[in-house]
Amino acid sequence: MKRVYVNEQWCLGCHLCEYNCAFANSGLTDMVKALKDKPIYPRVHIEQSGDITYAVSCRHCKDPLCVKSCIAGAINKQDGIVKIDKNKCVGCLTCVLVCPYGAVRPGPTGVAQKCELCLENSCGEPACVKGCPNNAIVYEER
Amino acid sequence: MIDQYIYPEFEVVRNQSRCISCRVCERQCANEVHRYDTDLGVMLSDESKCVNCQRCVSLCPTHALKIVKSDCRLRENANWSDQTIKEIYKQANSGGVLLSSMGNPKPLPVYWDKILINASQVTNPPIDPLREPMETKVFLGKKPDKILRRANGELITQLPPQIELSMPVMFSAMSYGSISYNAHASLARAATELGICYNTGEGGLHEDFYCYGENTIVQVASGRFGVHKNYLEVAAAVEIKMGQGAKPGIGGHLPGAKIVGDVSRTRMIPEGTDAISPAPHHDIYSIEDLRQLVYSLKEATDYKKPVIVKVAAVHNIAAIASGIARSGADIIAIDGFRGGTGAAPTRIRDNVGIPIELALASVDQRLRDEGIRNNVSLVVGGSVRSAADVVKAVALGADAVYVATAALLALGCHLCRTCHSGKCNWGIATQRPDLVKRLNPDIGSQRLVNLMNAWRHEIKELMGGMGINSIESLRGNRLMLRGVGLTAKELEILGISHAGE
Numbered sequence: 001m002k003r004v005y006v007n008e009q010w011c012l013g014c015h016l017c018e019y020n021c022a023f024a025n026s027g028l029t030d031m032v033k034a035l036k037d038k039p040i041y042p043r044v045h046i047e048q049s050g051d052i053t054y055a056v057s058c059r060h061c062k063d064p065l066c067v068k069s070c071i072a073g074a075i076n077k078q079d080g081i082v083k084i085d086k087n088k089c090v091g092c093l094t095c096v097l098v099c100p101y102g103a104v105r106p107g108p109t110g111v112a113q114k115c116e117l118c119l120e121n122s123c124g125e126p127a128c129v130k131g132c133p134n135n136a137i138v139y140e141e142r
Numbered sequence: 143m144i145d146q147y148i149y150p151e152f153e154v155v156r157n158q159s160r161c162i163s164c165r166v167c168e169r170q171c172a173n174e175v176h177r178y179d180t181d182l183g184v185m186l187s188d189e190s191k192c193v194n195c196q197r198c199v200s201l202c203p204t205h206a207l208k209i210v211k212s213d214c215r216l217r218e219n220a221n222w223s224d225q226t227i228k229e230i231y232k233q234a235n236s237g238g239v240l241l242s243s244m245g246n247p248k249p250l251p252v253y254w255d256k257i258l259i260n261a262s263q264v265t266n267p268p269i270d271p272l273r274e275p276m277e278t279k280v281f282l283g284k285k286p287d288k289i290l291r292r293a294n295g296e297l298i299t300q301l302p303p304q305i306e307l308s309m310p311v312m313f314s315a316m317s318y319g320s321i322s323y324n325a326h327a328s329l330a331r332a333a334t335e336l337g338i339c340y341n342t343g344e345g346g347l348h349e350d351f352y353c354y355g356e357n358t359i360v361q362v363a364s365g366r367f368g369v370h371k372n373y374l375e376v377a378a379a380v381e382i383k384m385g386q387g388a389k390p391g392i393g394g395h396l397p398g399a400k401i402v403g404d405v406s407r408t409r410m411i412p413e414g415t416d417a418i419s420p421a422p423h424h425d426i427y428s429i430e431d432l433r434q435l436v437y438s439l440k441e442a443t444d445y446k447k448p449v450i451v452k453v454a455a456v457h458n459i460a461a462i463a464s465g466i467a468r469s470g471a472d473i474i475a476i477d478g479f480r481g482g483t484g485a486a487p488t489r490i491r492d493n494v495g496i497p498i499e500l501a502l503a504s505v506d507q508r509l510r511d512e513g514i515r516n517n518v519s520l521v522v523g524g525s526v527r528s529a530a531d532v533v534k535a536v537a538l539g540a541d542a543v544y545v546a547t548a549a550l551l552a553l554g555c556h557l558c559r560t561c562h563s564g565k566c567n568w569g570i571a572t573q574r575p576d577l578v579k580r581l582n583p584d585i586g587s588q589r590l591v592n593l594m595n596a597w598r599h600e601i602k603e604l605m606g607g608m609g610i611n612s613i614e615s616l617r618g619n620r621l622m623l624r625g626v627g628l629t630a631k632e633l634e635i636l637g638i639s640h641a642g643e
Contacts, residue, residue, distance in 0.1 A: 009579065010579060012579065012580055013169060014166050014169050014170055014201065015165070015166060016164070016201065016203060018164075019162070019166075020203065023203075031162070031203060031204050032160050032162060035164070035204075036160075036161075036162045037162075037183075051575070131203070133201055134579075134580060134582045134585070135584055135585055136582075
């Protein structure tokens with residue numbers, strides 16, 4: 001299955017992936033309208049320590065702890081992709097607590113959200129990958 | 143003493159209605175132009191630091207930025223231009239020589255743009271390169287003057303050593319040190335994929351790039367940095383650098399601050415020492431001396447590799463080239479006055495040397511007149527900007543061209559001409575690790591391959607239009623060229639007729 005991978009060697013820490021992610025998941029067609037003067041809730045995050053930076057998003061684990069831990073049965077795995085059903089999520093954030101990568105975070109409405117590979121939003125392919133200026137984030141089979 | 147204030151050259155124009163304060167501009171600017179003010183909640187800029195490299199403009203996700211030329215001008219004066227006066231202020235402030243980078247930006251004539259190419263109509267058919275074979279392969283090196291046979295009538299087919307190129311273009315010399323590891327990796331990988339050559343410049347060859355040796359020309363310059371047995375043996379050809387188009391007659395100086403880690407090891411000089419290339423080779427003061435170095439290098443490489451001698455295009459270039467052709471060199475490379483550089487004194491860059499078009503035409507003619515054109519191949523550089531320039535250069539007599547500025551542009555360079563600052567935001571002319579990583583060689587080499595493939599298509603189209611199906615039949619074919627708006631003397635030197643003749 002194709003996944004999002006990050007080559008830390010090429011990550012510039014520019015944070016464009018976060019903004020492209022937030023825009024792709026905003027449901028709007030204009031980036032300014034979607035992101036200007038608002039807090040953003042990206043599903044990919046830049047981790048940084050000194051000069052080292054890299055983007056982290058959901059690994060779509062083989063045996064996901066978030067799925068196991070969800071008290072509402074809102075998280076499940078379909079065709080290898082871990083998905084959250086917004087309507088079922090009760091916002092207990094247990095998944096945020098258990099995710100070893102910090103890839104699940106609360107969204108603007110309090111329910112948990114995470115990378116679902118942009119397959120169902122307006123981008124149609126991972127927006128972080130498409131907009132990365134240095135090919136540091138790739139979407140490939142490994 | 144307080145420095146004379148000089149108003150910033152550029153203004154950063156931010157469309158606040160589009161800016162989403164993502165701070166990409168701030169993070170990407172090595173000159174620290176942009177900053178986010180947490181109290182005001184807006185991005186601010188200090189334009190005095192801006193060099194107009196356009197990194198922020200290119201990466202701004204909402205296209206909220208543009209850089210414009212400042213219109214704060216000194217009182218207009220046709221003799222004392224704004225720039226001339228400000229250069230006086232800078233020198234009065236610092237007492238130093240003005241430094242510049244990349245090629246001569248002055249509005250001196252570009253002869254390529256005053257030469258037009260022929261096409262076939264009615265009397266001889268044009269060729270469609272998509273339907274018919276079209277040869278762009280060239281071989282550089284000494285060619286035999288006549289067919290020789292053994293006593294039994296068999297042809298003697300051994301040739302002196304040659305470089306084989308899939309198209310008549312090579313990436314010219316840029317040293318590791320003046321450009322980054324990733325820029326070198328991009329050039330090396332692209333040259334290998336394209337079947338052409340790139341040139342190490344005078345900074346030696348990084349051990350990681352020995353695997354691209356068959357597509358590498360190694361340079362031996364006046365500083366002799368990084369020259370050793372394996373360096374010479376791994377290459378496709380060895381180039382002796384006598385001069386450079388951007389700064390003829392002077393040497394080079396890479397500051398000790400840039401001689402760190404791998405650069406120091408590759409140049410074979412201690413960390414932190416200045417890398418000074420003397421203006422002359424201290425062992426070359428005549429053609430006879432040059433011959434000694436040419437044959438020393440041939441001896442060292444077992445006569446298996448062509449030796450190139452690179453000179454800047456200067457006033458007596460035809461006589462100089464004639465001497466080089468008799469020195470035993472296999473290839474002469476001539477670099478015109480518009481050629482780029484990582485750093486040169488401004489006065490030298492802008493005022494020394496001659497246009498490559500005139501130098502090429504006069505050298506080719508002189509070597510023909512003296513019957514020694516086959517002794518050498520001719521390679522020219524110094525602002526070859528497009529496939530049309532390549533075709534014009536070949537028709538004027540070049541065997542191949544050297545491109546460097548165009549290659550750097552493909553890698554992302556925006557010609558801000560501040561390479562000498564060492565803070566290249568595009569990861570090219572810098573050794574700062576956080577900036578070097580901005581050039582991913584996967585992307586860089588692919589863009590170079592794209593550019594050269596595009597040029598190859600265009601060269602074929604232009605040749606096809608003329609009814610020519612091989613670079614060999616275009617070389618020195620000056621009947622395919624006409625001049626526009628040139629004087630009789632210029633046409634005479636170029637050896638072409640005026641349009642309409």
